[in-house]
Amino acid sequence: MKIAYLLSHDITKDDGVTKKILGQTEEWKKQGHDIEIYCFLSNQGISILDTAKMYEFKSALGLRLKIQKKLLDDLNNFNPDIVYFRYDTWSRTLSIILNKYRVVTELNTYDLGEFWLLFKQDRTIKSFLRYLSYKFLRSKVLSRVYGIVAVTKEISEHSSNLKFNKPSIYIPNGINLEKYTTIKTVKDIDTRVGLFFIGTPNQPWHGVDIIEKISKMLPQYDFHIVGIEGESKNNLFWHGYLQKNEYLEILKKSHICIGTLALYRNDMQEACPLKVREYLAYGYPVILGYKDTALINKNLPDWVLEIDSQIMLDYGRIENFVENNKKIVVEHTEIDFIDTAVLEKERINFFERVMNR
Numbered sequence: 001m002k003i004a005y006l007l008s009h010d011i012t013k014d015d016g017v018t019k020k021i022l023g024q025t026e027e028w029k030k031q032g033h034d035i036e037i038y039c040f041l042s043n044q045g046i047s048i049l050d051t052a053k054m055y056e057f058k059s060a061l062g063l064r065l066k067i068q069k070k071l072l073d074d075l076n077n078f079n080p081d082i083v084y085f086r087y088d089t090w091s092r093t094l095s096i097i098l099n100k101y102r103v104v105t106e107l108n109t110y111d112l113g114e115f116w117l118l119f120k121q122d123r124t125i126k127s128f129l130r131y132l133s134y135k136f137l138r139s140k141v142l143s144r145v146y147g148i149v150a151v152t153k154e155i156s157e158h159s160s161n162l163k164f165n166k167p168s169i170y171i172p173n174g175i176n177l178e179k180y181t182t183i184k185t186v187k188d189i190d191t192r193v194g195l196f197f198i199g200t201p202n203q204p205w206h207g208v209d210i211i212e213k214i215s216k217m218l219p220q221y222d223f224h225i226v227g228i229e230g231e232s233k234n235n236l237f238w239h240g241y242l243q244k245n246e247y248l249e250i251l252k253k254s255h256i257c258i259g260t261l262a263l264y265r266n267d268m269q270e271a272c273p274l275k276v277r278e279y280l281a282y283g284y285p286v287i288l289g290y291k292d293t294a295l296i297n298k299n300l301p302d303w304v305l306e307i308d309s310q311i312m313l314d315y316g317r318i319e320n321f322v323e324n325n326k327k328i329v330v331e332h333t334e335i336d337f338i339d340t341a342v343l344e345k346e347r348i349n350f351f352e353r354v355m356n357r
Contacts, residue, residue: 004083171347
């Protein structure tokens, strides 16, 4: 099968999205498929996706309205069986692609919920019009795709997606476990216990404010927040943006990792963040504020704590979890169900179903 992977993302950063795409496409190649990656980004550079074709754009409006002839020519030369599209807003170029190829889109979030949340934060006419235009253009895309792959069951079954009556499947985010080494150790068990979170600024669903509350109620532990600026105080330490080699040094000294804690602010209850897959691959038990898609049909492992931070924070329950898991190392054999090798077989099977419709 010939698969074209289309996205708009800065793949010159060694971030979770880029690593996810690398893991996906490497696994597809192992299965004998021919892959080409086509990426829009503001500035070209070096990427771990070293064979990706890159197309620069000067403005978001230009990307939407200008027909990208070079991309269309490259796609025509490759002549893919499937175009796999990491969902992004409608553009004239995408409209042409939707007319010509079998396009399967990947939905990574309940995007309408995110846009609505941003409107509620701004409360401006401009942000409301942005929401309405996004909703309208979203329909122009999803009504014409051949299939939908959602990263969660919740997204797959949401009414805003079901209404298009497209073949769909949910496949949680995975990770190539072969590329990760367990780094958690329990040698320093007499030191203060550390809890680790990595995120990005201005993402209210991350629930950083909730981590602040927990840190005040559990002063016997240290809390480290990477990726966001703040004033370190008492047992809460803000580290800002760090390169991978820098934040791994903090992670190595930690005992428990924290995932997103306020997903309910996006009207969502289920997720499968890439950063949590990394936590697990490095050997860390996790505290989550949602249900993880990969664990929906499984008994919840002892090294996962799900908390409902919308209703009430049970600090005693969090403390018990930390005490029971501070010396626990999660082994790769316990998390093989999130391995890319397992999950990508499901995705390829779905592509074949779509291709044969």
